Amino acid sequence: MSTRDWLLDDSPATLTQANLGRAWRMFTALMRNPLAVAGFLIILLLLATALFAPWIAPESPVGQNLQARLLPPTAEHWMGTDELGRDIFSRVVYGSRITLMIVALVAVISAPLGLIIGAVAGYFGGWVDRILMGLTDVFLSLPKLILALAFVAALGPGIENAIIAIAITAWPAYARIARAETLTFRNAEYIQAVRLVGGSHSRIIFRHVLPLCTSSMIVRVTLDMAGIILTAAGLGFLGLGAQPPLPEWGAMISRGRTFILDQWWVATMPGFAIILVSLGFCFLGDGLRDVLDPKQGGEK
Amino acid sequence: MATEASMAVRAGRGARGIGGFVVVTALTFLGLLAITFFIGRVVPIDPVLSVVGDRATQAQYDAARIAMGLDRPLLVQFFDYVWSVMQGDLGRSISTNRPVADDLLRVFPATLEMATLGIFFGVVLGVPAGVWAATRRGEWVDQVMRVFALLGYSVPAFWLGLVGLAVFYAGLGWVAGPGRLDIFYEGLVPARTNVMLIDAALAGDWDVFWNALSHLLLPASILGFFSLAFIARMTRSFMLDQLGQEFITTARVKGVPEWRVIWVHGFKPIRVPLITVIGLSYAALLEGSVMIETVFSWPGIGNYLTTALLNADMNAVLGATLVIGSVFILINKISDVLYRVLDPRSKA
Numbered sequence: 206m207s208t209r210d211w212l213l214d215d216s217p218a219t220l221t222q223a224n225l226g227r228a229w230r231m232f233t234a235l236m237r238n239p240l241a242v243a244g245f246l247i248i249l250l251l252l253a254t255a256l257f258a259p260w261i262a263p264e265s266p267v268g269q270n271l272q273a274r275l276l277p278p279t280a281e282h283w284m285g286t287d288e289l290g291r292d293i294f295s296r297v298v299y300g301s302r303i304t305l306m307i308v309a310l311v312a313v314i315s316a317p318l319g320l321i322i323g324a325v326a327g328y329f330g331g332w333v334d335r336i337l338m339g340l341t342d343v344f345l346s347l348p349k350l351i352l353a354l355a356f357v358a359a360l361g362p363g364i365e366n367a368i369i370a371i372a373i374t375a376w377p378a379y380a381r382i383a384r385a386e387t388l389t390f391r392n393a394e395y396i397q398a399v400r401l402v403g404g405s406h407s408r409i410i411f412r413h414v415l416p417l418c419t420s421s422m423i424v425r426v427t428l429d430m431a432g433i434i435l436t437a438a439g440l441g442f443l444g445l446g447a448q449p450p451l452p453e454w455g456a457m458i459s460r461g462r463t464f465i466l467d468q469w470w471v472a473t474m475p476g477f478a479i480i481l482v483s484l485g486f487c488f489l490g491d492g493l494r495d496v497l498d499p500k501q502g503g504e505k
Numbered sequence: 506m507a508t509e510a511s512m513a514v515r516a517g518r519g520a521r522g523i524g525g526f527v528v529v530t531a532l533t534f535l536g537l538l539a540i541t542f543f544i545g546r547v548v549p550i551d552p553v554l555s556v557v558g559d560r561a562t563q564a565q566y567d568a569a570r571i572a573m574g575l576d577r578p579l580l581v582q583f584f585d586y587v588w589s590v591m592q593g594d595l596g597r598s599i600s601t602n603r604p605v606a607d608d609l610l611r612v613f614p615a616t617l618e619m620a621t622l623g624i625f626f627g628v629v630l631g632v633p634a635g636v637w638a639a640t641r642r643g644e645w646v647d648q649v650m651r652v653f654a655l656l657g658y659s660v661p662a663f664w665l666g667l668v669g670l671a672v673f674y675a676g677l678g679w680v681a682g683p684g685r686l687d688i689f690y691e692g693l694v695p696a697r698t699n700v701m702l703i704d705a706a707l708a709g710d711w712d713v714f715w716n717a718l719s720h721l722l723l724p725a726s727i728l729g730f731f732s733l734a735f736i737a738r739m740t741r742s743f744m745l746d747q748l749g750q751e752f753i754t755t756a757r758v759k760g761v762p763e764w765r766v767i768w769v770h771g772f773k774p775i776r777v778p779l780i781t782v783i784g785l786s787y788a789a790l791l792e793g794s795v796m797i798e799t800v801f802s803w804p805g806i807g808n809y810l811t812t813a814l815l816n817a818d819m820n821a822v823l824g825a826t827l828v829i830g831s832v833f834i835l836i837n838k839i840s841d842v843l844y845r846v847l848d849p850r851s852k853a
Contacts (some may be wrong), residue, residue: 339532339536342536343532344540347540347830347833347834348788350792350796351792351795351826351829352826354814354822354826355541357814358544359544359545432658438661439796442799443799443811443814445814458663458664462800465670466670473667473668476660476667479659479660479664480659484656487655487658
């Protein structure tokens with residue numbers, strides 16, 4: 206029996222085999238969608254760049270060389286150099302680490318938060334539901350960027366505070382989804398069965414409700430990634446996110462603003478990196494949605 | 506930015522009574538006030554210290570604390586805050602040394618002017634583009650539109666603004682640069698509405714009008730690009746739903762010309778959900794204008810907000826947040842109401 210047959214076995218012997226089989230089917234379905242493949246490759250590229258930054262970048266991201274200031278793109282510095290003579294390509298490469306960190310931390314903070322709040326609201330219903338969803342709705346009805354700006358203003362500029370502020374604005378959408386999903390199977394028979402054998406509320410929520418919400422959550426988080434990257438870059442651009450000399454893409458564009466009319470490459474190059482990575486997450490998210498959640502696609 | 510899924514939720518919400526609607530809207534505003542209050546008075550580690558500075562003596566510190574009313578219970582402080590906001594008092598800006606409410610009234614028309622022209626571009630180009638993509642589903646037009654729409658979700662607004670300036674202002678010289686007017690046109694027309702185009706037209710000064718338009722064109726079209734992407738995608742999605750219906754097939758079988766099938770039979774039913782989409786994008790434009798205004802030195806509310814942020818001018822930040830948030834909520838609620846009024850199914 207080949208590995209593939211084992212994965213696609215219709216009567217899996219263990220839970221692991223069933224899960225792996227499901228994952229394999231999803232993966233092959235995803236790989237049939239050209240845009241999703243493109244997105245997947247872009248994200249892989251981002252991961253590889255972040256992981257191997259010291260080997261990919263020809264120069265240090267912070268090392269200055271004032272004799273090589275504002276050089277246009279050439280074979281040696283193919284994205285040019287900035288106002289302190291730093292190689293822009295090297296800074297963009299190292300910047301991928303910051304972007305990846307922001308995206309990962311925001312997802313790790315906001316997705317579980319939204320998931321738990323939504324599941325608790327949907328599971329218990331009544332007053333708990335009304336209060337939690339009222340709070341969620343208020344956050345949802347406010348513009349995200351403005352809210353994040355106000356939070357950073359109060360917390361003070363810096364990359365950690367930017368991450369916290371973005372996470373605070375990101376969770377409500379996840380809470381809505383988790384609640385909607387929870388409502389559909391709150392009264393399902395297998396949940397009642399767990400209740401009958403004496404499963405506590407927290408056991409039911411964590412072991413039986415939350416796992417069922419994860420697939421739609423993964424789709425939504427992936428689709429939101431582009432927005433998160435743009436907000437983080439925006440905060441960096443305004444000087445409220447990552448601080449110099451960190452090679453954050455938004456902050457780099459902000460530095461290049463002064464030179465945009467004569468040395469266009471300083472501001473434009475990091476922008477291409479932002480667009481590429483955001484597009485990658487959009488493509489992948491679109492593909493994931495078609496595979497995991499066909500009813501939501503609206504593309505029929 | 507709202508997704509198709511949340512649109513479906515919004516569209517699916519049934520008719521609610523007027524009373525319930527008012528209560529929900531009021532509660533949402535109260536929630537907004539709670540958030541700004543929380544950000545302003547609770548999040549900063551010590552609001553007193555940020556006013557008196559760290560060299561103040563203990564006596565000065567205590568006096569400032571009592572003067573700011575921070576010794577009272579949090580709930581009392583909150584109601585106090587709500588009361589003063591309801592009277593139009595948003596505090597004083599430490600950078601302009603004027604009441605924040607006056608500042609906001611002065612800068613808001615500039616933002617409105619830009620966002621309105623932006624949404625105009627978005628609707629005029631986005632709706633036909635979406636319909637076109639829907640009728641050519643799967644063909645190259647559709648694919649191009651799809652990539653174009655995804656670009657709208659992936660390109661940073663401030664970056665596009667800078668590139669636009671470099672290309673169309675510095676490179677080609679087609680449009681004017683940052684700001685609202687060239688320096689020698691400043692102050693020529695009386696500021697009646699603070700919407701430059703209207704003021705210039707009222708004064709009959711067409712030189713100023715064309716100059717203002719030339720300054721407005723680039724930021725407004727960049728802003729419009731983002732709503733175009735969203736509107737086109739939503740129009741396509743609504744239109745596809747309609748074109749798959751049986752009455753469309755019936756119309757085609759009866760020999761109705763194709764343009765009529767699309768623009769009358771197909772398009773008519775989606776006008777109502779489109780209004781909601783346009784309302785949402787208009788609100789999103791107000792948000793997007795923060796970045797664009799900063800890049801184009803456009804003296805609107807976004808620029809006011811970012812300037813205040815950099816000066817740690819908390820009253821101004823919270824005032825601007827409150828105003829943008831309120832407009833956001835208001836537009837959302839109005840498009841909800843319009844939906845209910847215009848959709849014949851909800852009149853049952």
